[in-house]
Amino acid sequence: MRMSELSRRSGTSVTTIKYYIREGLLPPGRQTAATQAEYDEQHLRRLRLIRALVGVRGLSVSAARDVLNALAEQTGDTHVVLGLALGAIRLAEEPAADSPETAEVDDLVKELGWNVHEAAPARAALAETLTSLRTLGAPLHWRTLLPYAHLAEQTASVDLDQLDGIEDPLELAERALLLTVLLEPALLALRRMAQENESARRHGEH
Amino acid sequence: MRMSELSRRSGTSVTTIKYYIREGLLPPGRQTAATQAEYDEQHLRRLRLIRALVGVRGLSVSAARDVLNALAEQTGDTHVVLGLALGAIRLAEEPAADSPETAEVDDLVKELGWNVHEAAPARAALAETLTSLRTLGAPLHWRTLLPYAHLAEQTASVDLDQLDGIEDPLELAERALLLTVLLEPALLALRRMAQENESARRHGEH
Secondary structure: OOOHHHHHHHHOOOHHHHHHHHHHOOOEEEEEEEEEEEHHEEEEHHHHHHHHHHHHHOOOOHHHHHHHHOOOOOOOHHHHHHHHHHHHOOOOOOOOOOOOOHHHHHHHHHOOOOOOOOOOOHHHHHHHHHHHHHOOOOOHHHHHHHHHHHHHHHHHHHHHHOOOOOHHHHHHHHHHHHHHHHHHHHHHHHHHHHHHHHHHHHHHHO | OOOHHHHHHHOOOOOOOHHHOEEEEEOOOOEEEEEEEEEEOOHHHHHHHHHHHHHHHOHHHHHHHHHHHHHHOOOOOHHHHHHHOOOOOOOOOOOOOOOOOHHHHHHHHHHHHHOOOOOOHHHHHHHHHHHHHOOOOOOOOOHHHHHHHHHOOOOOHHHHHOOOOOOOOOHHHHHHHHHHHHHHHHHHHHHHHHHHHHHHHHHOOO
């Protein structure tokens, strides 16, 4: 396809596509004339993934390029592809800040028997939330999180079911990103609605 | 207690406390001398709730005052207190934006048999997420959300268990706010960790 069709089908402006090619995120098309190049489905797929990384996960263009390069070397390993796309595996290891809550998160993960990377950003995010709650005078023991963790296990299983059968690693990474990051506000909205329903059930009528 | 102790125990500066009194969010203390007033536990509780409304839920000072006034009139009704604190019940009704996704959310709520107010902000938030997904070329049928909704029901039940036995309406509103809003990042972090674990289980080893 021509650049104009690639632009239309990906919902990305021609200017932005040229910028991604210049920055090495997208390979150039196959030159068919001095001023014309041909693009294929692989370009479209990769462009959608770039949009998801930059637009949905909020990565910088250079960070997105690092993820794409890492993905290109790992296309055979679904677990690594998902880890890179979802940010569970960092490209550069950063030591987590040491706090009492970091140790609590370690205890929680150990109790659950979960296989979660030492440097996973979600560990740090969880520890920070526990710290905030303590600072606000509402400390939460990590054991209080156990029922939530068991529900998160079931949620993750539903999540991964939705990625079943996707073979193409670029498409897999893109779907994983969309479903994970974009589904977050939906899950929080469902929880609010369910709370309202449960509150009505327990305490009264509308 | 004196203003200085109220400040220390609430973690709020004296300047901010005076501002809240001036703006009518906090009642003035009992005057004991020309320049001295006495504050009680009720002041402390109310101050914590104000902090949660302004600092955690991000309300403006005047919106927080409206919630506090509404709470004062509704102290006997736990469901209404929770609704006001959590934002499920709006103080002023705004018609929801009409979109195909609004109708899909209606279908979902009907299928679930949930008791959720027509004007609940979470309905609009969910419809917006479905619209975003469609715009990004990854449309999601509302039926796909059913397993998530059933998990949200169980989560809401764990949430409300944690508020059981709190009699004081101000304390109830404050705890509900902290646990709901502040727990959100923790629940999202747990989901990410659970996804990583589930991906390792299905697709490989670390």
